[in-house]
Amino acid sequence: MSLQLLGALLILLSGSFLGWIIALQYLERIKQLKELQSAIDLFNSEVRYTQPILHQALARTAKKLDKPISILFLEAAESLSQKKGHTFNDIWQQKLNNNFKNNYLLKQDKDILQEWGQQIGSSDLEGQRNINNLTLKKLEKLIEQAEVEAEKKVKLIRYSGFLISLTIIILLY
Protein backbone atom coordinates (compact mmCIF):
# COMPACT_ATOMS: atom_id res chain seq x y z
CA MET A 1 0.00 0.00 0.00
CA SER A 2 2.76 2.42 1.02
CA LEU A 3 4.64 1.49 -2.18
CA GLN A 4 1.59 2.37 -4.26
CA LEU A 5 1.30 5.66 -2.45
CA LEU A 6 4.94 6.41 -3.09
CA GLY A 7 4.52 5.56 -6.78
CA ALA A 8 1.50 7.81 -7.06
CA LEU A 9 3.36 10.61 -5.34
CA LEU A 10 6.30 10.21 -7.73
CA ILE A 11 4.03 10.37 -10.79
CA LEU A 12 2.33 13.44 -9.40
CA LEU A 13 5.61 15.17 -8.64
CA SER A 14 7.26 14.40 -11.97
CA GLY A 15 4.15 15.38 -13.93
CA SER A 16 3.91 18.70 -12.11
CA PHE A 17 7.65 19.25 -12.50
CA LEU A 18 7.42 18.63 -16.25
CA GLY A 19 4.61 21.15 -16.51
CA TRP A 20 6.59 23.60 -14.44
CA ILE A 21 9.69 23.17 -16.66
CA ILE A 22 7.74 23.67 -19.88
CA ALA A 23 6.06 26.76 -18.45
CA LEU A 24 9.42 28.10 -17.28
CA GLN A 25 10.59 28.34 -20.89
CA TYR A 26 7.95 30.96 -21.58
CA LEU A 27 8.97 33.01 -18.58
CA GLU A 28 12.71 32.70 -19.22
CA ARG A 29 12.23 33.79 -22.82
CA ILE A 30 10.57 36.99 -21.60
CA LYS A 31 13.42 37.56 -19.16
CA GLN A 32 16.02 37.11 -21.87
CA LEU A 33 14.15 39.29 -24.34
CA LYS A 34 14.12 42.02 -21.70
CA GLU A 35 17.85 41.51 -21.15
CA LEU A 36 18.37 41.89 -24.89
CA GLN A 37 16.38 45.07 -24.80
CA SER A 38 18.69 46.45 -22.10
CA ALA A 39 21.68 45.28 -24.13
CA ILE A 40 20.65 47.20 -27.23
CA ASP A 41 19.70 50.22 -25.14
CA LEU A 42 23.07 50.26 -23.32
CA PHE A 43 24.94 49.72 -26.57
CA ASN A 44 23.02 52.60 -28.12
CA SER A 45 24.06 54.92 -25.28
CA GLU A 46 27.71 53.81 -25.53
CA VAL A 47 27.86 54.53 -29.23
CA ARG A 48 25.96 57.77 -28.96
CA TYR A 49 27.83 59.41 -26.15
CA THR A 50 31.38 58.08 -26.21
CA GLN A 51 31.70 56.79 -29.78
CA PRO A 52 34.20 54.05 -29.03
CA ILE A 53 35.44 51.54 -31.60
CA LEU A 54 32.82 48.80 -32.00
CA HIS A 55 34.60 46.05 -30.06
CA GLN A 56 35.05 48.40 -27.11
CA ALA A 57 31.37 49.38 -27.22
CA LEU A 58 30.36 45.69 -27.22
CA ALA A 59 32.70 44.78 -24.37
CA ARG A 60 31.53 47.69 -22.22
CA THR A 61 27.91 46.73 -22.86
CA ALA A 62 28.64 43.08 -22.00
CA LYS A 63 29.96 44.06 -18.56
CA LYS A 64 26.57 45.45 -17.58
CA LEU A 65 24.57 42.39 -18.68
CA ASP A 66 23.65 38.97 -17.34
CA LYS A 67 24.40 35.62 -18.90
CA PRO A 68 23.88 34.33 -21.56
CA ILE A 69 23.43 37.67 -23.41
CA SER A 70 26.61 39.04 -21.81
CA ILE A 71 28.60 36.09 -23.16
CA LEU A 72 27.31 36.65 -26.69
CA PHE A 73 28.37 40.31 -26.60
CA LEU A 74 31.71 39.59 -24.94
CA GLU A 75 32.67 36.82 -27.36
CA ALA A 76 31.77 39.00 -30.32
CA ALA A 77 33.87 41.83 -28.88
CA GLU A 78 36.87 39.57 -28.31
CA SER A 79 36.73 38.03 -31.77
CA LEU A 80 36.37 41.43 -33.34
CA SER A 81 39.43 42.84 -31.59
CA GLN A 82 41.55 39.76 -32.39
CA LYS A 83 40.47 38.95 -35.91
CA LYS A 84 41.44 41.94 -37.95
CA GLY A 85 40.21 41.71 -41.50
CA HIS A 86 36.74 40.43 -40.61
CA THR A 87 33.53 42.34 -40.68
CA PHE A 88 31.35 42.52 -37.59
CA ASN A 89 28.50 40.91 -39.47
CA ASP A 90 30.59 37.80 -40.27
CA ILE A 91 31.63 37.42 -36.64
CA TRP A 92 28.20 38.15 -35.21
CA GLN A 93 26.37 35.67 -37.44
CA GLN A 94 28.95 33.00 -36.63
CA LYS A 95 28.62 33.59 -32.87
CA LEU A 96 24.85 33.70 -33.10
CA ASN A 97 24.57 30.47 -35.06
CA ASN A 98 27.33 28.40 -33.50
CA ASN A 99 28.16 29.69 -30.03
CA PHE A 100 24.93 31.11 -28.67
CA LYS A 101 23.54 28.14 -26.79
CA ASN A 102 21.73 27.67 -23.47
CA ASN A 103 19.08 30.23 -24.04
CA TYR A 104 15.32 30.26 -24.35
CA LEU A 105 15.10 32.56 -27.36
CA LEU A 106 13.11 31.47 -30.39
CA LYS A 107 14.00 31.74 -34.06
CA GLN A 108 12.06 34.96 -34.50
CA ASP A 109 14.02 36.52 -31.61
CA LYS A 110 17.35 35.51 -33.11
CA ASP A 111 16.24 36.83 -36.49
CA ILE A 112 16.04 40.29 -34.96
CA LEU A 113 19.58 39.93 -33.63
CA GLN A 114 20.70 38.74 -37.03
CA GLU A 115 19.22 41.79 -38.75
CA TRP A 116 20.76 44.06 -36.13
CA GLY A 117 24.20 42.56 -36.74
CA GLN A 118 23.95 43.17 -40.46
CA GLN A 119 23.77 46.91 -39.95
CA ILE A 120 25.81 47.64 -36.87
CA GLY A 121 29.00 49.60 -37.47
CA SER A 122 28.25 50.25 -41.10
CA SER A 123 26.62 53.67 -40.89
CA ASP A 124 27.01 57.03 -39.20
CA LEU A 125 25.75 57.92 -35.72
CA GLU A 126 22.30 58.82 -36.94
CA GLY A 127 22.06 55.53 -38.83
CA GLN A 128 23.20 53.54 -35.81
CA ARG A 129 20.65 55.26 -33.61
CA ASN A 130 17.86 54.45 -36.04
CA ILE A 131 18.87 50.78 -36.22
CA ASN A 132 19.07 50.48 -32.44
CA ASN A 133 15.73 52.22 -31.94
CA LEU A 134 14.07 50.05 -34.55
CA THR A 135 15.49 46.92 -32.92
CA LEU A 136 14.26 48.10 -29.52
CA LYS A 137 10.76 48.56 -30.94
CA LYS A 138 10.78 45.10 -32.47
CA LEU A 139 11.90 43.61 -29.17
CA GLU A 140 9.22 45.53 -27.32
CA LYS A 141 6.59 44.02 -29.61
CA LEU A 142 7.98 40.53 -29.14
CA ILE A 143 7.98 40.98 -25.36
CA GLU A 144 4.35 42.09 -25.43
CA GLN A 145 3.38 39.07 -27.51
CA ALA A 146 5.43 36.75 -25.31
CA GLU A 147 3.78 38.11 -22.18
CA VAL A 148 0.28 37.60 -23.60
CA GLU A 149 1.27 34.08 -24.60
CA ALA A 150 2.77 33.37 -21.19
CA GLU A 151 -0.31 34.71 -19.46
CA LYS A 152 -2.40 32.23 -21.38
CA LYS A 153 -0.15 29.23 -21.29
CA VAL A 154 1.95 29.18 -18.12
CA LYS A 155 -0.91 28.42 -15.72
CA LEU A 156 -2.53 26.08 -18.22
CA ILE A 157 0.65 24.04 -18.65
CA ARG A 158 1.35 23.91 -14.93
CA TYR A 159 -2.22 22.72 -14.18
CA SER A 160 -2.06 20.32 -17.11
CA GLY A 161 1.10 18.72 -15.74
CA PHE A 162 -0.61 18.26 -12.39
CA LEU A 163 -3.91 17.08 -13.86
CA ILE A 164 -2.39 14.67 -16.41
CA SER A 165 -0.30 13.02 -13.72
CA LEU A 166 -3.44 12.80 -11.55
CA THR A 167 -5.32 11.14 -14.44
CA ILE A 168 -2.49 8.63 -14.88
CA ILE A 169 -2.66 7.77 -11.17
CA ILE A 170 -6.44 7.25 -11.30
CA LEU A 171 -6.13 5.10 -14.41
CA LEU A 172 -3.34 3.03 -12.87
CA TYR A 173 -5.02 2.36 -9.59
Next chain:
Amino acid sequence: MSRKILQYLPPKISNIINNLKFKLGKEILEIRLRVNQPLQIVTDSKHHYITQNGALTPDSSQGYCITGEDIKKAKLILTENSIYALKRQLKQGFITIPGGHRVGFTGEVIFENNEIKTIKNINSLNYRITREVIGSAKKIVKKIFNFRERRFFNTLIISPPICGKTTLLRDLIRIISYGEKSTGIKGRTVGVVDERSEIAGSYNGIPQNDIGPRTDVLDNCPKAEGMMLLIRSMSPEIIAVDEIGKKDDIKAIREVLNAGVTLITTIHGNSLPSLKLRSDVGGLIKDNLFQRYIILNKKKGIGTVEKILNHSLQEVS
Protein backbone atom coordinates in the same frame (compact mmCIF):
# COMPACT_ATOMS: atom_id res chain seq x y z
CA MET B 1 55.51 47.14 -40.09
CA SER B 2 54.25 47.46 -43.65
CA ARG B 3 52.86 43.93 -43.47
CA LYS B 4 50.26 45.18 -41.00
CA ILE B 5 48.56 46.82 -43.94
CA LEU B 6 47.47 43.34 -45.11
CA GLN B 7 45.12 43.17 -42.12
CA TYR B 8 43.31 46.19 -43.44
CA LEU B 9 42.60 44.75 -46.87
CA PRO B 10 39.62 42.46 -47.57
CA PRO B 11 40.84 38.85 -46.96
CA LYS B 12 40.72 37.89 -50.64
CA ILE B 13 42.83 40.83 -51.77
CA SER B 14 45.13 40.53 -48.79
CA ASN B 15 45.97 36.97 -49.94
CA ILE B 16 46.65 38.09 -53.49
CA ILE B 17 48.98 40.89 -52.37
CA ASN B 18 50.69 38.59 -49.88
CA ASN B 19 51.63 36.22 -52.71
CA LEU B 20 53.24 38.92 -54.84
CA LYS B 21 56.97 38.92 -55.37
CA PHE B 22 57.12 42.63 -54.53
CA LYS B 23 57.75 43.72 -50.98
CA LEU B 24 55.28 45.99 -49.22
CA GLY B 25 56.75 49.35 -48.32
CA LYS B 26 59.95 48.74 -50.26
CA GLU B 27 58.68 48.34 -53.79
CA ILE B 28 54.91 48.66 -53.47
CA LEU B 29 53.95 52.27 -52.85
CA GLU B 30 50.23 52.10 -53.43
CA ILE B 31 47.51 49.47 -53.64
CA ARG B 32 44.51 50.69 -55.57
CA LEU B 33 41.01 49.23 -55.37
CA ARG B 34 38.43 50.63 -57.77
CA VAL B 35 35.00 49.10 -58.05
CA ASN B 36 34.53 47.04 -61.26
CA GLN B 37 38.15 47.71 -62.22
CA PRO B 38 41.21 45.48 -61.95
CA LEU B 39 43.29 45.37 -58.76
CA GLN B 40 46.32 47.59 -59.22
CA ILE B 41 49.60 48.25 -57.45
CA VAL B 42 51.96 51.14 -57.99
CA THR B 43 55.66 50.51 -57.62
CA ASP B 44 58.59 52.88 -57.92
CA SER B 45 58.58 52.77 -61.67
CA LYS B 46 55.12 51.83 -62.88
CA HIS B 47 51.57 50.57 -62.46
CA HIS B 48 50.72 46.88 -62.55
CA TYR B 49 47.45 44.98 -62.71
CA ILE B 50 47.25 41.87 -60.55
CA THR B 51 45.48 38.65 -61.54
CA GLN B 52 43.46 36.46 -59.20
CA ASN B 53 46.55 34.25 -58.76
CA GLY B 54 48.81 37.10 -57.79
CA ALA B 55 50.62 37.46 -61.12
CA LEU B 56 51.39 40.79 -62.75
CA THR B 57 49.73 41.63 -66.03
CA PRO B 58 49.70 44.65 -68.35
CA ASP B 59 46.26 43.57 -69.61
CA SER B 60 43.53 45.21 -67.57
CA SER B 61 40.97 42.55 -68.52
CA GLN B 62 43.13 39.85 -66.88
CA GLY B 63 43.34 41.64 -63.54
CA TYR B 64 41.27 40.58 -60.55
CA CYS B 65 38.09 42.63 -60.84
CA ILE B 66 37.26 44.47 -57.61
CA THR B 67 33.63 43.98 -56.62
CA GLY B 68 31.33 46.30 -54.74
CA GLU B 69 31.39 43.76 -51.93
CA ASP B 70 35.23 44.01 -51.75
CA ILE B 71 35.02 47.77 -51.34
CA LYS B 72 32.26 47.49 -48.74
CA LYS B 73 34.30 44.98 -46.75
CA ALA B 74 37.43 47.10 -47.04
CA LYS B 75 35.52 50.10 -45.68
CA LEU B 76 34.27 48.14 -42.69
CA ILE B 77 37.68 46.65 -41.96
CA LEU B 78 39.42 50.00 -42.29
CA THR B 79 37.03 51.67 -39.91
CA GLU B 80 37.17 48.69 -37.53
CA ASN B 81 33.43 48.30 -38.11
CA SER B 82 32.92 51.70 -36.53
CA ILE B 83 31.95 54.08 -39.27
CA TYR B 84 29.96 56.09 -36.72
CA ALA B 85 33.18 56.94 -34.86
CA LEU B 86 35.03 58.30 -37.90
CA LYS B 87 32.89 61.21 -38.97
CA ARG B 88 35.84 63.56 -39.44
CA GLN B 89 37.89 61.07 -41.44
CA LEU B 90 34.96 60.36 -43.75
CA LYS B 91 34.72 64.08 -44.37
CA GLN B 92 38.37 64.59 -45.24
CA GLY B 93 38.62 61.60 -47.56
CA PHE B 94 41.21 59.44 -45.86
CA ILE B 95 41.74 57.18 -42.89
CA THR B 96 45.10 56.62 -41.21
CA ILE B 97 45.83 53.08 -40.05
CA PRO B 98 48.54 51.84 -37.65
CA GLY B 99 51.96 52.43 -39.10
CA GLY B 100 50.90 55.80 -40.46
CA HIS B 101 49.71 54.38 -43.75
CA ARG B 102 47.06 56.55 -45.29
CA VAL B 103 44.08 55.12 -47.11
CA GLY B 104 42.38 57.66 -49.34
CA PHE B 105 38.96 57.16 -50.87
CA THR B 106 36.47 58.68 -53.23
CA GLY B 107 32.74 58.14 -53.60
CA GLU B 108 29.50 60.07 -53.49
CA VAL B 109 30.05 63.37 -51.73
CA ILE B 110 27.33 64.81 -49.54
CA PHE B 111 27.81 68.56 -49.70
CA GLU B 112 25.89 70.75 -47.25
CA ASN B 113 26.36 74.32 -46.04
CA ASN B 114 29.35 74.88 -48.28
CA GLU B 115 31.33 71.97 -46.92
CA ILE B 116 31.73 68.26 -47.46
CA LYS B 117 29.53 66.56 -44.89
CA THR B 118 30.59 63.02 -45.66
CA ILE B 119 31.59 60.70 -48.47
CA LYS B 120 29.31 57.71 -48.93
CA ASN B 121 29.04 54.89 -51.47
CA ILE B 122 32.81 54.60 -51.70
CA ASN B 123 33.95 53.57 -55.18
CA SER B 124 37.71 53.76 -54.98
CA LEU B 125 40.35 53.17 -52.32
CA ASN B 126 44.04 53.99 -52.39
CA TYR B 127 46.28 52.37 -49.77
CA ARG B 128 49.36 54.61 -49.62
CA ILE B 129 52.16 52.80 -47.90
CA THR B 130 54.35 54.91 -45.68
CA ARG B 131 58.03 54.36 -46.09
CA GLU B 132 60.22 55.02 -43.11
CA VAL B 133 63.60 55.48 -44.75
CA ILE B 134 65.88 56.00 -41.78
CA GLY B 135 68.98 57.91 -42.79
CA SER B 136 67.52 59.45 -45.94
CA ALA B 137 68.10 62.95 -44.57
CA LYS B 138 71.55 62.40 -43.10
CA LYS B 139 73.43 64.19 -45.86
CA ILE B 140 70.96 67.04 -45.88
CA VAL B 141 70.96 67.98 -42.20
CA LYS B 142 74.28 69.82 -42.24
CA LYS B 143 73.19 71.80 -45.29
CA ILE B 144 70.22 73.27 -43.51
CA PHE B 145 72.13 74.04 -40.31
CA ASN B 146 73.59 77.45 -39.64
CA PHE B 147 76.89 76.52 -37.96
CA ARG B 148 77.71 80.14 -37.13
CA GLU B 149 74.51 80.82 -35.23
CA ARG B 150 74.11 77.19 -34.12
CA ARG B 151 70.54 76.97 -35.32
CA PHE B 152 68.62 75.43 -38.18
CA PHE B 153 67.57 77.48 -41.19
CA ASN B 154 63.87 77.87 -42.02
CA THR B 155 63.54 75.25 -44.70
CA LEU B 156 60.97 74.53 -47.41
CA ILE B 157 60.94 71.14 -49.10
CA ILE B 158 59.46 71.43 -52.59
CA SER B 159 58.35 68.36 -54.48
CA PRO B 160 55.64 66.96 -56.74
CA PRO B 161 53.48 64.15 -55.20
CA ILE B 162 55.13 60.78 -54.48
CA CYS B 163 58.67 62.13 -54.52
CA GLY B 164 59.36 61.37 -50.88
CA LYS B 165 58.87 64.74 -49.20
CA THR B 166 57.08 63.36 -46.15
CA THR B 167 59.68 60.59 -45.84
CA LEU B 168 62.46 63.19 -45.97
CA LEU B 169 60.70 65.47 -43.47
CA ARG B 170 60.18 62.57 -41.08
CA ASP B 171 63.84 61.63 -41.20
CA LEU B 172 64.92 65.25 -40.77
CA ILE B 173 62.74 65.49 -37.66
CA ARG B 174 64.26 62.29 -36.31
CA ILE B 175 67.85 63.42 -36.89
CA ILE B 176 67.23 66.92 -35.52
CA SER B 177 65.56 65.44 -32.44
CA TYR B 178 68.36 62.94 -31.75
CA GLY B 179 71.14 65.31 -32.79
CA GLU B 180 73.95 64.45 -35.19
CA LYS B 181 77.17 63.71 -33.35
CA SER B 182 79.41 63.50 -36.41
CA THR B 183 78.69 67.13 -37.27
CA GLY B 184 78.39 68.34 -33.70
CA ILE B 185 74.72 69.25 -34.03
CA LYS B 186 73.00 68.72 -30.69
CA GLY B 187 69.46 67.36 -30.42
CA ARG B 188 66.71 69.94 -30.38
CA THR B 189 63.10 70.11 -29.24
CA VAL B 190 60.86 69.60 -32.24
CA GLY B 191 57.13 70.24 -32.33
CA VAL B 192 55.24 68.43 -35.07
CA VAL B 193 51.73 69.26 -36.22
CA ASP B 194 50.74 66.03 -37.92
CA GLU B 195 47.45 66.90 -39.56
CA ARG B 196 47.15 63.62 -41.45
CA SER B 197 49.02 61.34 -39.05
CA GLU B 198 51.54 60.73 -41.80
CA ILE B 199 54.72 62.02 -40.21
CA ALA B 200 54.61 60.22 -36.85
CA GLY B 201 52.17 57.56 -38.05
CA SER B 202 50.24 57.92 -34.81
CA TYR B 203 47.59 55.41 -33.89
CA ASN B 204 45.30 56.41 -31.03
CA GLY B 205 47.58 59.40 -30.60
CA ILE B 206 50.80 57.42 -30.07
CA PRO B 207 53.58 57.80 -32.66
CA GLN B 208 54.40 54.53 -34.40
CA ASN B 209 57.38 55.84 -36.36
CA ASP B 210 60.73 56.77 -34.82
CA ILE B 211 60.67 60.54 -34.76
CA GLY B 212 63.23 61.04 -32.01
CA PRO B 213 63.29 61.58 -28.25
CA ARG B 214 62.78 65.34 -28.25
CA THR B 215 59.72 65.44 -30.48
CA ASP B 216 56.21 66.43 -29.43
CA VAL B 217 53.41 65.50 -31.81
CA LEU B 218 50.03 67.10 -32.16
CA ASP B 219 48.17 64.41 -34.03
CA ASN B 220 45.22 65.07 -36.34
CA CYS B 221 45.38 68.79 -35.70
CA PRO B 222 44.87 71.55 -38.29
CA LYS B 223 48.26 73.11 -38.98
CA ALA B 224 47.50 76.76 -38.26
CA GLU B 225 45.91 76.12 -34.85
CA GLY B 226 48.49 73.43 -34.05
CA MET B 227 51.51 75.65 -34.65
CA MET B 228 50.14 78.32 -32.34
CA LEU B 229 49.29 75.77 -29.69
CA LEU B 230 52.81 74.29 -29.80
CA ILE B 231 54.44 77.70 -29.39
CA ARG B 232 52.23 78.50 -26.42
CA SER B 233 52.51 75.20 -24.65
CA MET B 234 55.57 73.18 -25.68
CA SER B 235 58.30 75.77 -26.36
CA PRO B 236 59.68 74.04 -29.45
CA GLU B 237 62.93 75.20 -31.04
CA ILE B 238 61.77 73.83 -34.37
CA ILE B 239 58.28 73.31 -35.74
CA ALA B 240 57.76 70.81 -38.53
CA VAL B 241 54.58 70.57 -40.60
CA ASP B 242 53.72 68.82 -43.84
CA GLU B 243 52.05 70.19 -46.97
CA ILE B 244 51.34 73.83 -46.29
CA GLY B 245 49.12 75.78 -48.66
CA LYS B 246 46.00 77.13 -47.00
CA LYS B 247 45.69 80.84 -46.24
CA ASP B 248 45.47 80.14 -42.51
CA ASP B 249 48.72 78.16 -42.69
CA ILE B 250 50.56 81.05 -44.27
CA LYS B 251 49.33 83.45 -41.61
CA ALA B 252 50.37 81.05 -38.85
CA ILE B 253 53.79 80.52 -40.45
CA ARG B 254 54.49 84.24 -40.28
CA GLU B 255 53.62 84.20 -36.61
CA VAL B 256 55.83 81.17 -35.99
CA LEU B 257 58.76 82.89 -37.67
CA ASN B 258 58.12 86.08 -35.73
CA ALA B 259 58.18 84.08 -32.52
CA GLY B 260 61.75 83.06 -33.32
CA VAL B 261 60.95 79.42 -33.89
CA THR B 262 62.57 77.63 -36.83
CA LEU B 263 60.18 76.13 -39.35
CA ILE B 264 60.72 73.11 -41.55
CA THR B 265 57.89 72.39 -43.91
CA THR B 266 56.95 70.91 -47.28
CA ILE B 267 54.85 71.99 -50.23
CA HIS B 268 53.56 70.45 -53.43
CA GLY B 269 55.23 72.07 -56.41
CA ASN B 270 57.63 71.61 -59.28
CA SER B 271 59.97 74.51 -58.98
CA LEU B 272 60.68 77.63 -57.00
CA PRO B 273 59.72 80.11 -59.78
CA SER B 274 56.26 78.51 -60.10
CA LEU B 275 55.75 78.70 -56.33
CA LYS B 276 56.72 82.36 -56.31
CA LEU B 277 53.72 83.09 -58.51
CA ARG B 278 51.29 81.46 -56.13
CA SER B 279 49.22 83.84 -54.06
CA ASP B 280 49.65 81.80 -50.90
CA VAL B 281 53.30 80.87 -50.46
CA GLY B 282 54.65 83.33 -53.01
CA GLY B 283 54.73 86.09 -50.40
CA LEU B 284 56.75 83.98 -47.96
CA ILE B 285 59.36 83.29 -50.62
CA LYS B 286 59.52 86.89 -51.82
CA ASP B 287 59.95 88.08 -48.24
CA ASN B 288 62.94 85.73 -47.88
CA LEU B 289 61.42 83.97 -44.90
CA PHE B 290 63.02 80.67 -45.89
CA GLN B 291 66.78 80.36 -46.00
CA ARG B 292 66.90 76.91 -47.52
CA TYR B 293 64.88 75.24 -50.29
CA ILE B 294 65.20 71.50 -50.86
CA ILE B 295 63.89 70.51 -54.28
CA LEU B 296 63.03 66.86 -54.86
CA ASN B 297 62.23 64.81 -57.95
CA LYS B 298 62.15 61.14 -58.80
CA LYS B 299 64.55 61.11 -61.72
CA LYS B 300 66.86 58.69 -59.92
CA GLY B 301 64.15 57.06 -57.82
CA ILE B 302 61.87 58.46 -55.17
CA GLY B 303 63.48 60.97 -52.86
CA THR B 304 66.16 62.24 -55.28
CA VAL B 305 67.40 65.60 -54.07
CA GLU B 306 67.60 67.76 -57.17
CA LYS B 307 69.20 70.70 -55.42
CA ILE B 308 69.36 72.64 -52.20
CA LEU B 309 69.17 76.42 -52.59
CA ASN B 310 69.82 79.25 -50.17
CA HIS B 311 67.65 82.37 -49.85
CA SER B 312 69.36 84.05 -52.79
CA LEU B 313 68.61 80.90 -54.80
CA GLN B 314 72.22 79.79 -55.08
CA GLU B 315 72.96 76.13 -54.75
CA VAL B 316 74.34 75.06 -51.36
CA SER B 317 77.29 72.75 -51.64
